[in-house]
């Protein structure tokens with residue numbers, strides 16, 4: 001393995017026609033991957049795909065955007081006709097503890113998530129307070145399951161870093177979430193990152209780091225020992241392929257950008273991020 005994409009959704013419908021080809025191309029390039037569930041059906045399906053490939057693992061969870069019905073474009077930087085994937089339409093789902101408790105027993109399940117607080121994507125015309133409360137309850141249930149199953153969590157957070165850190169702290173103070181986890185697709189400030197680092201979490205950068213100047217400044221300051229890289233494919237395609245459907249092998253562009261920003265070699269970034277991802281998700285035991 002040369003690189004690992006710590007967060008993609010290569011089992012999603014965006015790859016309905018060519019999923020196996022995309023996975024094989026990725027593995028042929030020496031890139032391993034963790035494919036991430038976002039609701040009941042995608043969590044189950046991710047495990048089914050991962051069990052067919054060496055070099056692929058899955059996580060299971062309920063994404064905050066799926067706790068309320070809504071429609072949105074994934075990539076805020078692009079206009080509708082530049083978007084590489086269709087508009088995302090979500091169904092509202094409640095966290096089904098018994099269902100997920102069964103999924104975590106699967107040998108390829110390496111974590112819980114993505115789960116977290118997203119105050120950015122709350123649709124118009126719904127009661128904000130209710131959505132926020134519902135998100136919090138969903139996160140709590142998944143933190144409980146992660147604790148019970150002794151798994152790390154994959155956190156999706158937008159416009160709610162302070163609230164997210166407080167919730168994590170409450171669990172840590174209670175001796176829970178001992179496997180910690182990762183703040184996926186981090187887009188916050190240096191100070192917000194530090195709070196999560198102090199809590200023992202890792203910070204993961206997606207393709208956004210290839211084009212966001214503000215994020216590049218933050219990435220420079222995150223120690224390599226605490227850093228992960230990801231694509232979030234099919235979304236958030238990095239430079240130089242903006243506007244195309246993303247694929248997990250493109251994590252190499254994220255690695256190259258991190259290397260440039262930190263003034264180290266791509267090999268050093270690859271080695272560190274592979275080691276970090278293996279250690280969080282205990283991939284050698286799966």
Ligand SMILES: [Zn+2]
Nearest residue numbers: 007036114232
């Ligand atoms: Zn994702």
